[in-house]
Amino acid sequence: MNPLPGTQSNAQPGSAWSRAAARLRKEKVSEAITGYLFVAPFLLTIGTFVFLAAVYALYLSFHKYDLFTPPEFVGLANYRRLLADRDLRIALRNVVIYAAGVVPIQTAVALFLAVLANQRLKLRGFFRSAYYVPCITSSVASSIIFMWLYYKQGIINYILSLLRLPSDTDWLGNPSTALPAIMTLVIWTTSAYFMVVFLAALQDIPVSVCEASRIDGASTWQTFRHVTLPLLRPSIFLVVVLGTIGCMQVFDQVYIMTRGGPLKSTMSIVYLVYTEAFGDLKFGYGAAMAFALFAVIFVLTLIQRRLLDIRIEY
Amino acid sequence: MKRLACVVLCAVLIAALAAGAVAADKVTLVLSGWQASPEEQQLVADALKVFAQKHPNIEVKYEPIVEDFATKIKTMLAARNAPDVFYVDIFWAEPLMSRGMLLALDPYMAKTGTKRSDFAETLLNGFTYNGKTYGIPKDFNTLGLFYNKKMFDEAKIPYPTPDWTWETLREVAKKLTKIVGDPSKDRYGICLPVDAARFRPFLVQSGAQFLDKTGKKCLFASPEGVRALDYYTSFKMKDKSAVIPSEVGAGWGGDAFGKERVAMVLEGGWLIPYLDNNFANVEYGVCELPKGPAGRGNVYFTVSYSVAASCKHPEEAWLLVEHLTGYENQKKVLETGFALPTRVALGDHPFFKSNPNMAAIFKGYAYAVPWQFGEHGEKIMNVLNQSIEKIYLKNEQPDKAMNDAVREIDGILSE
Numbered sequence: 001m002n003p004l005p006g007t008q009s010n011a012q013p014g015s016a017w018s019r020a021a022a023r024l025r026k027e028k029v030s031e032a033i034t035g036y037l038f039v040a041p042f043l044l045t046i047g048t049f050v051f052l053a054a055v056y057a058l059y060l061s062f063h064k065y066d067l068f069t070p071p072e073f074v075g076l077a078n079y080r081r082l083l084a085d086r087d088l089r090i091a092l093r094n095v096v097i098y099a100a101g102v103v104p105i106q107t108a109v110a111l112f113l114a115v116l117a118n119q120r121l122k123l124r125g126f127f128r129s130a131y132y133v134p135c136i137t138s139s140v141a142s143s144i145i146f147m148w149l150y151y152k153q154g155i156i157n158y159i160l161s162l163l164r165l166p167s168d169t170d171w172l173g174n175p176s177t178a179l180p181a182i183m184t185l186v187i188w189t190t191s192a193y194f195m196v197v198f199l200a201a202l203q204d205i206p207v208s209v210c211e212a213s214r215i216d217g218a219s220t221w222q223t224f225r226h227v228t229l230p231l232l233r234p235s236i237f238l239v240v241v242l243g244t245i246g247c248m249q250v251f252d253q254v255y256i257m258t259r260g261g262p263l264k265s266t267m268s269i270v271y272l273v274y275t276e277a278f279g280d281l282k283f284g285y286g287a288a289m290a291f292a293l294f295a296v297i298f299v300l301t302l303i304q305r306r307l308l309d310i311r312i313e314y
Numbered sequence: 315m316k317r318l319a320c321v322v323l324c325a326v327l328i329a330a331l332a333a334g335a336v337a338a339d340k341v342t343l344v345l346s347g348w349q350a351s352p353e354e355q356q357l358v359a360d361a362l363k364v365f366a367q368k369h370p371n372i373e374v375k376y377e378p379i380v381e382d383f384a385t386k387i388k389t390m391l392a393a394r395n396a397p398d399v400f401y402v403d404i405f406w407a408e409p410l411m412s413r414g415m416l417l418a419l420d421p422y423m424a425k426t427g428t429k430r431s432d433f434a435e436t437l438l439n440g441f442t443y444n445g446k447t448y449g450i451p452k453d454f455n456t457l458g459l460f461y462n463k464k465m466f467d468e469a470k471i472p473y474p475t476p477d478w479t480w481e482t483l484r485e486v487a488k489k490l491t492k493i494v495g496d497p498s499k500d501r502y503g504i505c506l507p508v509d510a511a512r513f514r515p516f517l518v519q520s521g522a523q524f525l526d527k528t529g530k531k532c533l534f535a536s537p538e539g540v541r542a543l544d545y546y547t548s549f550k551m552k553d554k555s556a557v558i559p560s561e562v563g564a565g566w567g568g569d570a571f572g573k574e575r576v577a578m579v580l581e582g583g584w585l586i587p588y589l590d591n592n593f594a595n596v597e598y599g600v601c602e603l604p605k606g607p608a609g610r611g612n613v614y615f616t617v618s619y620s621v622a623a624s625c626k627h628p629e630e631a632w633l634l635v636e637h638l639t640g641y642e643n644q645k646k647v648l649e650t651g652f653a654l655p656t657r658v659a660l661g662d663h664p665f666f667k668s669n670p671n672m673a674a675i676f677k678g679y680a681y682a683v684p685w686q687f688g689e690h691g692e693k694i695m696n697v698l699n700q701s702i703e704k705i706y707l708k709n710e711q712p713d714k715a716m717n718d719a720v721r722e723i724d725g726i727l728s729e
Binding site: 066067068069151152153154168170172173174175261262263264275278279280281 | 389391409497558560561690693699703704708
């Protein structure tokens with residue numbers, strides 16, 4: 001390690017060395033200022049609308065607040081109420097099932113698509129864009145399109161009827177199929193997003209590593225299984241963690257397609273926060289619920305870190 | 315392109331500034347409602363034109379809100395930047411009144427000589443809190459029984475009359491159901507969705523009260539309440555004569571009726587322009603709801619024009635509310651057949667004689683309860699919806715579903 005420029009050297013003050021060091025320090029400072037200026041707009045917006053808002057939500061979670069009258073301090077009462085909230089337990093169960101279903105499938109599909117899109121084929125650019133379209137489509141638009149597919153007389157049932165299969169399921173109106181229906185939609189819209197992450201990681205893997213394994217006589221599958229996959233571990237971790245966080249916070253699709261129904265089978269935690277806060281004017285309680293969700297996500301991320309044990313292998 | 319837009323924008327801004335300088339003594343009011351049908355928008359625009367002629371010193375900006383009106387208005391009120399005059403639905407009026415978000419209109423009414431007795435008392439009471447008036451009901455609606463004339467004629471069944479009983483409705487719904495074995499052509503007697511608002515009239519007809527005297531205990535689990543839930547759900551569960559809209563590929567009851575997949579549906583006056591615009595060839599009539607074991611019952615929906623407590627020009631805002639809810643304007647709204655007037659003086663308007671459909675919906679008001687469940691209305695409505703859903707989807711028994719619902723409602727009420 002070279003000593004960092006600008007750290008104290010043992011040179012005499014006033015010597016050419018220390019002058020150079022001072023100049024370096026100055027350059028470093030002005031460089032830092034320039035850098036911060038560049039990111040200032042972003043930092044300010046994030047700071048105001050994410051960080052400050054989160055701090056204020058934490059403050060609210062210890063208060064009774066109905067939006068119209070000043071917040072009234074209630075200590076831990078909101079958090080105590082959470083423990084007895086039956087709806088919250090249902091919602092927690094739903095999002096855990098939801099995440100357990102969506103995350104593995106979406107990760108596998110994303111990896112598969114990334115490997116495909118990484119092949120040297122004709123029209124590679126077209127395929128990459130085509131996979132990516134669902135993910136830049138507004139979630140409201142895709143939810144409404146899928147509602148048409150899922151209707152009792154929608155396209156899915158029409159196709160099933162052509163295949164002479166039972167075709168009278170109201171996919172979103174049935175407590176046992178509504179959540180899987182939303183899962184399917186989300187897998188379709190988000191896989192491509194994570195495909196891009198894997199694609200970047202695949203292109204980072206040195207060609208020489210793969211070539212070495214081919215020379216050692218490994219088949220394509222063996223190379224993928226024992227060389228590529230272990231090297232992708234950090235990005236798999238990233239995709240699984242981001243995917244889980246996204247799943248725990250599912251809201252748009254629930255709000256548009258089912259409103260948490262039928263029979264609370266698609267009630268998600270964020271949807272519950274929304275109904276408590278805006279429907280019943282319990283903003284303090286809603287905030288407490290949001291922080292409970294934060295705690296759950298935090299613990300899950302820690303567990304995933306343990307399990308996936310990220311080491312960069314090259 | 316960008317440059318052009320920029321130039322245009324600057325020009326507009328300069329023009330606006332110039333106009334502002336000229337009309338410095340003009341008062342500007344913002345009026346908001348939810349995004350309604352084009353016809354209804356036109357009615358508001360026409361009313362504002364007349365208002366502008368009467369009060370040239372007041373400029374009204376009409377800014378309808380497209381999505382999720384209640385949420386948006388609540389947040390705007392909290393941020394103290396609400397529109398000056400806006401719609402308030404009776405369903406969520408109470409928390410706004412009890413927390414001082416709305417302006418008490420009584421002193422302003424006194425100044426211009428508008429009396430509370432000019433309006434239907436029951437409707438006005440929905441916007442009254444601690445004896446003060448916080449909104450003037452602009453119009454109202456109840457539920458009527460819409461029936462498809464062609465289907466009745468084909469089945470040789472006489473059209474519904476106000477004398478129908480619960481039994482008649484069930485019999486007729488059974489007779490009008492035609493299952494041909496093709497799910498896209500099957501026809502059902504009636505549409506009974508998972509919707510507490512459509513179920514509420516049957517509770518009244520069965521004689522079930524919502525709350526006891528303390529206001530903390532729900533009485534829907536009484537034998538009368540269970541009877542109503544049993545009746546409402548027996549069409550679909552026992553007779554197979556009812557569907558929910560999604561089963562016939564419809565978005566809501568009115569849509570199912572327009573597509574002629576159901577012979578009867580319970581809707582309000584809003585269905586009349588909807589059918590005329592989208593399903594003009596459907597021949598329909600409207601009748602009062604049938605009589606239940608405890609007599610007649612219905613539910614009424616109403617919306618007020620209210621003024622935000624933070625409004626800077628309350629005098630002018632009141633003039634606008636008064637104009638929009640005034641005799642002339644309500645008369646015009648009624649004559650276009652959109653909604654029912656709230657002014658007592660319009661109750662015997664000749665229009666009702668020539669328009670039996672609107673008259674049937676108007677008559678329901680005499681024995682209707684308001685569509686609201688107080689402070690926690692949203693939650694209570696969801697609980698009631700789920701009691702219907704449990705029966706429809708899980709074949710639960712009505713007495714169990716109702717008892718569970720009331721236990722949950724009592725919990726909500728004691729919060």
